[in-house]
Amino acid sequence: MKITLGELATKLGLTLKGEAGTMITGLNTLKEAQVGEISFLANPSYQSQLAESQASAVIVAEDQAELVTSSALISANPYLSFAQASQLFNNRPAFSAGIHETAVIADTAVIADGVSVGANAVIGEHCQIASGTEIGASTVVSDHCVIGESCQLNPNVTLYHNVVLGDRVTIHSGAVIGADGFGFAPDQGKWHKICQLGGVRIGNDVEIGANTTVDRGALDDTVIEDDVIIDNLVQIAHNVRVGKGSAIAGCAGIAGSTTVGQYCTVAGGAGLAGHLNITDGVHIGPMALISKSITEKGAYGSGTAQMPMKEWRRSATRFRQLDSMAKRLQQLEKIQKGEV
The missing domain is CATH 3.40.1390.10 (MurE/MurF, N-terminal domain)
Structure with missing residues (x-):
């Protein structure tokens, strides 16, 4: 240009x-x-x-x-x-509508005019794909998926069944949307699979990075609301809900049934435990482990700050001593109060 x-x-x-x-x-x-x-x-x-x-x-x-x-x-x-x-100045190759001769498309699929389907792509039964959408080479869209207008699914994206995308959704290569959530019931040393009966619903203007996974819901759907951006290598578990305008950086993980509010940011490598509620406007720092719900907006972190290895080893030793130190302190307080 x-x-x-x-x-x-x-x-x-x-x-x-x-x-x-x-x-x-x-x-x-x-x-x-x-x-x-x-x-x-x-x-x-x-x-x-x-x-x-x-x-x-x-x-x-x-x-x-x-x-x-x-x-x-x-x-x-x-x-x-x-x-x-x-x-x-975007130098991405220009969009060109049309269906490649090697694409495999089910007879029941409904594909609007102005859709591009790349080589070796597969589109399953009863799918609906709106105008202006691009399905990259070797991408798989399984049965009963709905894809809105002007979406971009890059090569080698996989949508499992019952995934719904809004308009202008971009999904990068290697991402898997709608795989089974990690649901198993233990019994006498064996794991019994819980079939994941929900789907995934993704709103408008969402971008999902390469090799990111968004699992389907166990009963209700996993939901990504409008204007969410998700980096590469992020794990979003079943029944998670990510609120409008939130951003999740690379290698973060959100465990099942956790709700992240609107306009939150989750920094790289952070982990959120399951069944939590994170209110709107929360920033979670890099490598943080969030194990409790957050009810007030603000910035949250966990772990220790960077320090030379020799100092870190000394501090780690102190961490292991904290419980016994606390017990001795309680004993001294009782002595001081005359309770012993």
């Missing part, structure tokens, strides 16, 4: 300080940008790179515009403007 700086400023709704006729061909970081590319400054830690950047223009906040040696695109939210610019 080629666009003048003036046209770009208009499309992004930004104020331009510089040469409107400059031709822009792409985006890059401040450090790596070359002439013809734009960059952005959203993190003050990178401000020192402005002086030496070769970018033809930089998206910045108004109070940093004077620091830009080339043209400046002034934004109230530079990171958001960068995201919008990236969509203009």
